[in-house]
Amino acid sequence: MNAWPNEEGDGMGPPVTRTGSAKPPTPTLKNGSDLRESGYLIAVGSRTARFRRKHKNKMLIACLIIVLLLLLCLFIAMTVLYIKQKRHKTVKVCESRECLRSAANLALSMDRSVDPCYDFYQYVCGNWGAEHPRPDAFRSYDWFRDKQTKVYTAVRDFLNKNTTNQPKPVQQAKDVYTSCMDTDKLDKRGLRPAIKVLELLGLPSYPTFLNITDVDYSTYSFDWVQIVINVKTKLNMDVLIGFDIVTDPKNSSVFRLIMGSPETTNPFPSMFNENKQQKSKRYHAHNKEYYQRYLFNGVNNANKKIDEDKEAEIYKLFYAHLIKMFVLEADGVKKSNLSEVELDRTIFLTADAFYSMSDDMYELEAANSTDESLFLDIPEYTVDKLQKNTDAIVELNNATAIPIWKRYLEGIFNISEVTLDFEKDTILVSDPDLKYMSLMAAYVARTPPVLVELYVWIKVIEVMGVHTTSELRALYERASEELQNGHAIASRSLQCANVVNDLLGMAISYAIADQDFFNVTKPKIETMLYELKNALAHLVGLTKWMDDDTKLATYQKIVEMKTLVGFPDWLLEDGRLEEYYKGIDVHTEKYMENLISIVQVKIKNGLNKFRTSNNYTWATDPTEVNAYHTFQENTISRQFDKNGNLLPWWSNDTIKAYINKTQCFIDQYSSYYIPQLGKHVDGKKTLGENIADNGGVKEAYAALTKHLRKGGPELKLPGFEDFSSEQLFFLSYGNLWCGVSTVEALKSDLEDEHAPQHLRARGALQNNRDFSRIWHCAPGTPMNPDKRCTIF
Template sequence: MNAWPGEGGDVMGPTVTRTGSAKTTTPPLKNGNDLRESGYLIAVGSRTARFRRKHQSKMLLIMLLVLLLLLLCIAIVMTVLYIKQKRHRPPRVCETKECLRSAANLALSMDTSADPCDDFYKYVCGNWAVDHPRPDAYRSYDWFRDKQTKVYTVVRDFLSGNGSGPRPVQQAKDMYAACMDTETLDKLGLKPVIKVLETLNLPPYPTFVNITEDFDYSSYSFDWLETVIQVKVKLGMDVLIGFDIFTDPRNSSVYRLVMGSPETTNPFPSVHNERKRHAGKKSQRLGIPTNPNKPDDSILFNNEHYFESMEKSSDENKHAHIYKIFYAELIKLFVLESGGNDITKLSETELDQNIFLTADEYWSINSDLYQLESDNSTMSDEELFSNIPEFTVDEIQAHTDAVVESNNATASPIWKRYLEGVFNISNVELDFKNDKILVSDADLKYMALMSALVAKTPPVVLELYVWIKVMEVMSVHTTSEIRSLFQRSYDAMHPHRAAPTPRSLMCASAVNDLMGMAVSYAIADPSFYNVTKPKIKTMLHEMKNALSHLVGQVKWMDDDTKLATYQKIIQMKSLIGFPDWLLDEGKLEQYYEGVEVNVDTHLDNMINIIQVKIKKALNRFRGGNNFTWATDPTEVNAYHTFQENTITIPLVMLQYPFFDLGLDSLNYGSLGTVLGHEITHGFDNFGRQFDKNGNMLAWWSNSTVHAFINMTQCFVDQYNDYYIPELDEHVDGKKTLGENIADNGGLREAFAALKEHLRKHGPEPKLPGFEHMSSEQLFFLSYGNLWCGVSTKESLEDELSDEHSPQALRARGALQNSADFARAWRCRRGSPMNPATRCVIF
């Protein structure tokens, strides 16, 4: 049969046919399930089921659409609510102790009444002096000096405390104890110095004093050259002749002999903690203590009678008077120490007259020699390194002999004998045919004129000159009476200068100067390798990339010079924190091999260390340059060594207040700009002469050199305009050019590095109390705070004679040339901090 018939059969199932003979035998079934299980009932679709299946998928689709719309509405509502909540939610704030410390420091230093676009230095540092009053021991005070003082305090506490360590660490403690034992020093008196004088072939007091009244000057002989040699090898001190071993400017992998005017005039630690500065030249030539870059401990004396008469003298005569009185008193102390009262045939008045005549004679010869030394101390870096001739020792002798004879004096062999005498304590044998000596033109002139002067000077006067030069640097490290003599005269010479440094800090500084690596071992943290050093490496890498990018943008460099610059940047080495070997077992003992220290012999301790260093330096002459550290890890400074294409960042520079400031913006604004400063030194007005290997070569094209020189005039003019009202003087833009370029380049590199760093790592949290400031503003705030300080009129005078600009200008000058600064602080065009003209090189 057909159920729901249609064309061609049942549209809902197959046709079922029964045969005619089929007989139904099925018993009654109760329900449809039974029928289906029995196989007799075939399912037939109904119209209702068909309708239900046809529209079921549409209903599900509609329901899904409704659900999606509902979810979309919920998402929109949640997004709106989130945005509204975020707008009113406080920003993420850094609450670490480092951030809190940095925030407090900045807030206390700032003078927010100042307009940052008018005087940013006042805005950042206006109240710094209130929160950091200048100690009496310093004429100026800033973050660098503050940190160095704290370093010496830490060193002092360590050296005076208990604890064990390698032998050199214990020797450093013993050396500190000997320095602090003033009671023993007073008991020993001047005997330690007199003992040293004997080894130098010098008498206990100058022969010129003539305390017996029957001395025959015409028959007196004195081998000044032999004594000068002994002074060099036993004290490391240059007198009349300057000698050192430097890396070859044209081949930094080897050492060369260098001669000229005296370089190391005081090998002992200074009793005044003056701040060290960069030494861009071979070295500052030092003479009598009028050189502001290195205070001399030889200017200290007081005598009421003579000071009363000095008040009526001119400043020049007053200074000369102070010197002469000091030297007279110093000589008299040695005469008395040697038993002068018992052996002299003179009355006390006659003795004093002879002593003052002696001091006057010294002043005369010293002034003549100082003038010779000063003639080549004003050379610029380019003049010093642009042409350094080399000579054989015979060529030098021939030249100086000609000058001596032209001055109607008798020439004598000097230079070969001097070098043989110095190297006699070493394992090195000189080859005078092949070991040529580097002597600049100015130094050669000094050597010739000095030879002529010495040839015409009586031996007894030469002895007097050498005696006082040696005595004034040793005697200050003896008795309380001598130290008081030095300090009183120092105060008379500089009435507005600082109070004396506490003995404990002076001794800590002395130990640090002579055994800096042992001190560094004691304060070095092993975690530095895994925590701080990787961060500094990352920062340096970013800084170099930033400089490379800036170089790529400049138009004044040709492509070949740019390529050479990239190569130099890539090969620039860095010494970070402290030497890698410092904490290795046995390495410190090897470094200080030969050093002996005794708790009862302070002067001998220093002399022994100096002698060990001299001998090691001489023995290295035939070896290759190992590009070692230029400073101790405890020095608060950073250096670029041109001849090694290396920057050095000591351990204490990687601490607060220069690093570890809580936020990257603050770290890059402070330490980052310091690193950038040193990197830029490799490409400033002086460093450009040294290539990627530290060799002095003309690796810039001529067109690039000319373009660079033309661009530097902008900096010269800009810094020349800086006026110091306290002194009624201007800054010397030419003298400070190299450092100013480094400041400007360092700032631009650090800012570019920070932006790239934040792009990679995401935005940083806000600084508490400075939530309204951006990371860019905090960067510039940190840079300005780096140069906060307080200065006296006298210290400003010293700063004007230095190759660095005054602190305030270092904060202001580079920022005036930064368009990024003007944008960050929204400074109007033409305002003091957003001038119409900017100076930019990199």
């Protein structure tokens, strides 16, 4: 049979022979029924089919499970490999010199054993003092002073170098430094340069009060107004009368005359390294330590304060020695009819008389108001009206009134190119300053002329003397050490570098300026400032206590805000530096004359600007390590509008809401306790700066986050690869306030409008929610308090 025939025969194999008993052959199948009946087809529902299907499904499921397990194992393996790769992924680290320096400073300053959520200042600055020991020359030493000292060191090193092809003012700066460093020449010249200055001013070589030559006091006259004019025009120094030219509070494009208590009491640079006094005494508290700092770099640097009697004795002995040196220099002993003992007694009595009058004058100045709000509306007077008010007070004190103010102003402007119109040119005088001027005139009117001369004489000599001989400098240093219980003095080279930098700061800046700063660094800083302004505008927009009109005015002010970065743009232009210092005459062997030449040019330039427009120039030298804001040159201040004018631009409702919010800051900072002093911070006095700190750090952080979203993550600092950019931001902010202070320095800090530095870091960050989030501080920890004070 051939069931499925093929070419080879039967497709199922060879033919099969059946026996006779075999079943007959099956007929040809015609259809499906036939197939089923014949047994060729089995029904699908048969047990055989189910059995085969069941085992086939099990095998399929098993295969699927195996595949899923393999995929799961593969996923786990890939995840592990990814995590390992992530952990060991090469982090992009900034290796520039600036980044390495920043990383090293942070690492050496930090105390990582401290929980940042409990004491962030200690965490950031715990080891700063050990790495930056306070030099004996300073009562306190902080981040700013450390950087400033490095700048002065760089200035000193430049001044010691031999350079060529520099502009004339740069060479003049080197010449001033040379004259300052030549102590042999200074000693050889003795006090003669100072005596020549006294003659130039119309003052004697030594005080007439000594009466060495039997002067008839009853007929002695002293034209104190003319001498005070001479002191101002020759030395740019205020004695008895304070005078300045300032930006008009209500129109920042013009200048105004302003008078009051003495402000520029030392026109020459300090030979010590205390902080510069940037604040105007006219609008701030008169502090005795501030008053004395010009001479002795502050007082009382140790834990135990010397008593007032001892302090007075030190001062009187200092002035007595000062007077005697000039008596000896002018051969006064030979002219005297007194014995040496009598002369010494007379000199000490003279010093005592000066000290008494100095105390009286200090009390008159100290009576000046400390209320800064007085600056908001200073009255203006004609010269005649000012004189009438003064005359009335003088006559009430049973003294004879004399013309003062018109004569004084005419004498001042005689050295300038400006002629005053006394009918139109009014003078700004605050009420406290008017009181001082009237009482001062009355006091001088009833004081013997010989005593007034003594007062002016010593006020002039005490600022010049330290710039003369080694003997006289040693006298200053001994008095300073006694007042401050062992206070040390900076090296002569740093002192002289400080002098040159203060007098010729732009020339020094030119010498150390780097063209890359203008091309590379400055554009980056300007971009940063642009981002900060945008962040500030955004924060203002989110405030609920400002109404829409005030917000709009604030936006306009932000747009108009001016920034001065690094160095003036004109600094490296040919000829501009020579024009800036035109008229200065300098010699390598005439140190005192160099100082006077420079300050005389400055006073003339200051007077000549009276009729000019305000061009918003630099308020400080570029070499100073700090940042300043000038209200009238447009900063965020509710008193001054976008043009820097003293005009109301906040609505009354906004002002009320602002005042309500400030009470929180007053209470917060007043709760900060200084255990070394047993006193609390004055939250009201420090309110303005505290709000600035709080708003500033929040504004800066907002700018950073937007910068990171736009530009992506920044390079890591070496050694800080595990810190985020946000954490580094707060580390840098905290590090800014690192420092060490003596108890007396802390005491001075409490008299300032700034809170002590460690509390500036603490307060601003306690109020910052982003800080506690970034550092994962649990609620209720010191750096994540339940109550926060906010403005923006």
